[in-house]
Amino acid sequence: MSQQFGVTAKAIRQSKHLTLQNVADEQLSVSALSRFENGQADLTVTKFAHLLERLWTTPEEFVFRYLQDKNTFDLNGYLSMGNMLMRFFPQGKQFTGDAGHSTAEQIRAKFNQALPALDAQIASSHDPIKRFARPLWELLREEMVDTGNNDFHFPQPHPEYTTGIRQYLMALDDWGEFDIYMFTGFMPGFAPKVEKQLFQLAMTRAVKYQDFRSTRELIFRVLENQFNLCMAWCDYAAAKECLTEYENQLKSSTNANNNINYLFNRGWYRLRTDKVTAGTEDCEHALTVTKFLKLTDEDHDLSELYHFIQTHNGKDDWRRAAIFID
Template structure:
């Protein structure tokens, strides 16, 4: 279906009159041609139509694409599952598929997927450290004048392979560039994930100063009125871990949080938290 046909179907399903959607945007003859798929419109008018339909761009893309899940999200999920399952052949197949997509389309995101998957493969095997693949991601991120959701996710997924000074530098750049998007839920969720992962690295290294710095930034990404249980639970978990580093031993809350994740059938999160707790305890024994 053409864009106009999809929008026309949405308008009719919402029982909205043409004038309620197109007034001041398209003429009556133009509306008919547009909704029949015989003509197109400008990007500016398209966005105005979406607003009049009370429809987000992301929702429209989902409907226009035949209710298919985002292909990037599907790929990230696929290689994440393969990595945690230590399925090296599956990772190799996903890397090959991504490189083939890049060769066919020249879309840089497929090269990034392939590079990250290769990094993950190296982490599970005896392959030499993939400096070339890391450089692909690092160079892209450093040359982006403005970061958006894609860059944030890319950095988060490659985080474990960056040296510490590069993590601090790239994070500072991301934080500066992302300020204007901070109120968007999607960005706040990814920012929480990014800062959490950096904080985990600092906790594992027993770096109290940087742990406090990143914890403070993490706390700012969660509104006090926000009822997202996972984020608040993780915030409390990190706070208690920092308490252990400060010789304030009280692990009951940590144990309770891990148990809560288990009760919620979040076994992987519970296992990761238990492992981090053990590392921090050993570092401060």
């Protein structure tokens, strides 16, 4: 068993282009890791759990990859990705505030206070993936400045912060769960053409997760984020393509929220493409279902968005385009 686990761990490490030196630390030496990967030694449960963190892999993902060729695999989900994101980006827990009530200088100052601690964490790490925490932090800062200043415009592309993560994602042989989250966090900072290219990679190189129950929901979030970006850009042809892919994914989904969101999003798209009657029916049907199922939060959010769509034109949709990371 340990030999087979070591083979899986090595495959995950190599798929992320991490060396033994990148993964090793004071708790797990290069020699111990090498022996484990080659089936020459075992790891304690504590060290094995630590290794998964060093590989940016949840226990659920590891088990999925280990059992992916076996018909008996069936897990209901493992909720450690949020903790993994916080380890990657711990300063995110410290930042609270409404950019709409702050000046650009106040926003930058508040974000910049966390940079020395973040830089120290990056400098002390041998992990090349950790380096993306700094540009992600700076990208979030600039996005809040973009949407929070008096000019109010959709966040601008920031290639100075996204070039590195773009190269990393495009070089991966396949995308892991954490890589999908990374893409999601950086989505608004890519130029539209680049973002669409990476979205297509996300849907193809993460294809192994189509039957992975918890990450199927993550794929729906990626689709929803993509649709929101397309509507914000007023790129209705791309929005239609996204809806088509969303509908295809629904064929094997039993989550009511995914079906509700698809129906509402289709209505939103139709309302913006002069199909007013059909679009109104879609949105109101979606709201009827949320009320019937007593989905209070969803009903509130969709009702607010529906009111906005009815009272604004498509050029204002960027104001309500949401990106979901967790």
